[in-house]
Amino acid sequence: MNTLLLAITAIALVVLVALVLRPLQEPEKAEPEEDERISPLLRGINYLLSDEPDLALQEMVQVARLRSEAADVYMALGEMFRSKGEIGRAVRIHQNLLARPDLPRSLHLQAHLALALDFQTGGLLDRALMQYQKALDIRSDHAGALEASLRIREQSSEWLLAEELLSRLERVRNESYSSHRAYLFSEMASQCCREKDRDGAAEYAARALELDSACAPARMVEIELALQAADDKAAEAGVGALWQHSREHFPLVISLLVTYETFYKKRGIDLLRRFCQQGRDAELVLTWLEVVANRFSRQQAMALCSELAFVPGTLRESLRLQALMGEEADPHAEFSRQWRLTAKNYSCEECGVEVVAVRWQCPQCHAWGTLHPKQKEKV
Ligand SMILES: [Zn+2]
Structure with a gap:
């Protein structure tokens, strides 16, 4: 909460300084309402100092209400609450902002995007999509809104809708995403396969x-x-x-x-x-041996291993082989088997995340086709 208090205080002070300085810089344009704003601001700061952030926020909202250009104060507050995980508050702030009839047109887009991000962060994907769509109604070529909607469609396994968004993104950015699109179609193909x-x-x-x-x-x-x-x-x-x-x-x-x-x-x-x-391929041999041991028997896997004359060349290969071939009672083999169950087998070339089973889309950076089998094990 300390960081939150600091952030609210910082915003309050920035607004206060701006309000106090402005009449000095532009004396001829000084307006009486500015005084009206200073007093809720001072009350807000007072509440902050007495560790009452809720009352402080109410005062800040009052400041924002008194002048339409103070909408950016709202935006900053909303941003801050979202980053602190207080999604409900962020949503209320952005919704209030959008409900204001005097909200400048230029801020509509920003407010819809901010509200979409609130919902997305809170896991309310349908409502997030709706807000991204409103942003796209204002600016149909907004790459950020297209990309975020695409991610949500992918997350919800709505592959054809994702593909449609990807096409729009291609046109907006004038780039080709054929490999990405191929993965979306392959997901559709797998889905059809499961549904016979x-x-x-x-x-x-x-x-x-x-x-x-x-x-x-x-x-x-x-x-x-x-x-x-x-x-x-x-x-x-x-x-x-x-x-x-x-x-x-x-x-x-x-x-x-x-x-x-x-x-x-x-x-x-x-x-x-x-x-x-055709050449040494440890991943091929070890996977084949593992599949044979699982489907048929350990003896068949051992026979295949000696037929292929496979000798492990790294720690990782050695552990995999030991997990497979080691005797039941051998504690080393038991350790290797435990390792095999949880070992990370793929890593992402983009963000470096490591996962156990293959994925075509990285769970961390969301890139497609960037996870490759790990060759080495860190000691
Ligand atoms: Zn990644």
């Missing part, structure tokens, strides 16, 4: 791959559709394309291949073996 809408899934996956052939989740939908239809040739082509275009995310497809056991035994094993022979 095979045609929809195929169509959106194709649109995603047309935009970005390296869009791994779209490729995986394509492979899953082929496996469901028992179209071995198409599945094999999809697996080959994933290997070619999205090598680092390729291991993610292995559990899918193993689920379709007939395909896996007939073609999958040979395909994976061939990829393993």
